[in-house]
Amino acid sequence: MTKHTVTLIPGDGIGLETTASMRRVVEAAGVDIVWEVADAGAAVMERTGGSPLPEETIESVRRNKVAIKGPITTPVGTGFRSVNVALRKTLDLYACVRPVLSIPGAGGRYENVDLVVVRENTEDLYAGIEFPKDSEGAQRLIEFCEEQGTGTIRPDSGISIKPISVTATERIVRYAFEYALAHGRRKVTAVHKANIMKHSDGLFLQVARNVAEEYAGRVDFDDRIVDAFCMNVVIDPSQFDVIVFPNLYGDIASDLCAGLVGGLGIAPGANIGEDYAIFEAVHGSAPDIAGKDLCNPTAEILSAAMMLDYLGEDDAAQRIREAVRKVYAEGRFITGDIRKATGSDEPACSCTEFTDALVAALS
Numbered sequence: 409m410t411k412h413t414v415t416l417i418p419g420d421g422i423g424l425e426t427t428a429s430m431r432r433v434v435e436a437a438g439v440d441i442v443w444e445v446a447d448a449g450a451a452v453m454e455r456t457g458g459s460p461l462p463e464e465t466i467e468s469v470r471r472n473k474v475a476i477k478g479p480i481t482t483p484v485g486t487g488f489r490s491v492n493v494a495l496r497k498t499l500d501l502y503a504c505v506r507p508v509l510s511i512p513g514a515g516g517r518y519e520n521v522d523l524v525v526v527r528e529n530t531e532d533l534y535a536g537i538e539f540p541k542d543s544e545g546a547q548r549l550i551e552f553c554e555e556q557g558t559g560t561i562r563p564d565s566g567i568s569i570k571p572i573s574v575t576a577t578e579r580i581v582r583y584a585f586e587y588a589l590a591h592g593r594r595k596v597t598a599v600h601k602a603n604i605m606k607h608s609d610g611l612f613l614q615v616a617r618n619v620a621e622e623y624a625g626r627v628d629f630d631d632r633i634v635d636a637f638c639m640n641v642v643i644d645p646s647q648f649d650v651i652v653f654p655n656l657y658g659d660i661a662s663d664l665c666a667g668l669v670g671g672l673g674i675a676p677g678a679n680i681g682e683d684y685a686i687f688e689a690v691h692g693s694a695p696d697i698a699g700k701d702l703c704n705p706t707a708e709i710l711s712a713a714m715m716l717d718y719l720g721e722d723d724a725a726q727r728i729r730e731a732v733r734k735v736y737a738e739g740r741f742i743t744g745d746i747r748k749a750t751g752s753d754e755p756a757c758s759c760t761e762f763t764d765a766l767v768a769a770l771s
């Protein structure tokens with residue numbers, strides 16, 4: 409049996425509960441993992457008075473190359489933007505991959521949703537290039553646009569810049585096509601607003617079309633304007649397969665698509681770069697239910713299954729996915745978020761009871 413060392417970042421809020429559950433399930437699947445637990449988030453910042461992303465944590469991921477994390481509360485008013493954004497940028501985790509798959513019994517509005525959201529992770533409005541209202545940067549930009557005749561920006565504006573590069577677009581679209589080939593998928597759809605933002609989204613679309621030509625005859629390609637995509641995916645998700653987005657639309661569409669299959673409690677994800685990968689659920693730290701043993705750990709557990717695929721532990725990954733489907737199909741141990749999504753008034757189970765049921769299903 410191969411021994412793996414993985415950095416485990418429990419994070420904040422329900423992250424402590426979801427990652428503990430995930431760890432039990434992975435161990436029950438018989439994978440030999442040494443967990444190197446590392447801190448990040450609001451809690452460590454409060455405890456140590458230091459950074460919410462300690463250097464030792466980044467070093468641990470660099471050393472082990474693979475990490476799994478819980479959600480992190482974005483501290484408000486500290487000047488620190490987001491641990492997640494910082495991790496993605498520091499380790500150049502350029503591809504955010506979020507499979508959206510129906511689980512019978514988990515409350516989805518459709519029976520057979522099977523699509524994959526691939527989101528560019530390093531630029532767009534999330535690049536963090538912002539100029540506060542009344543700052544020198546904002547004033548200079550306002551004057552520059554006035555001089556260039558590119559359009560008037562009101563003087564009392566805060567400004568965020570939306571960079572979309574050929575380099576980042578090429579690699580994310582290529583990632584989407586390679587993913588499609590590796591997973592036997594038929595089509596890649598690029599989503600944009602190229603009709604309005606010609607030099608950012610327009611560039612994204614043009615580069616996507618160029619890359620698509622390299623895959624012609626092997627993987628189909630089409631594109632959608634983002635607003636039309638939102639309507640179309642809700643009307644009929646089966647039109648889509650692998651969908652590639654610039655950063656902001658991908659973030660919003662991930663939650664929209666998670667809603668098609670039962671919500672955030674079951675939506676897994678991965679942030680992948682050339683050298684490192686960090687696996688994490690789509691949801692946040694859910695302060696409203698944290699510490700009460702009420703959360704649904706499925707998303708974190710399915711993120712771990714993606715991690716096991718990445719580590720070459722395909723058999724264990726598959727057994728975990730099957731165990732999850734079995735527990736949902738049986739319908740005895742279901743957490744409150746899913747009871748709500750299914751409109752059921754049956755009692756909800758705790759995170760611990762759900763985990764116990766999964767461990768039992770695996771053994």
Ligand code: NAD
Pocket residue numbers: 422478479480481482483492672673688689690691692693694695696697702703704705707745
């Ligand atoms: P959230 O995802 O934490 O919660 C939204 C709603 O979904 C809440 O009602 C919550 O109870 C519910 N929910 C989420 N996950 C659940 C689960 N596993 N089981 C049951 N119910 C679940 O989003 P939010 O409230 O907007 O954000 C809270 C904090 O999390 C913020 O500080 C935000 O910045 C952070 N956040 C972090 C990440 C991350 O670390 N990857 C992602 C999103 C949000």
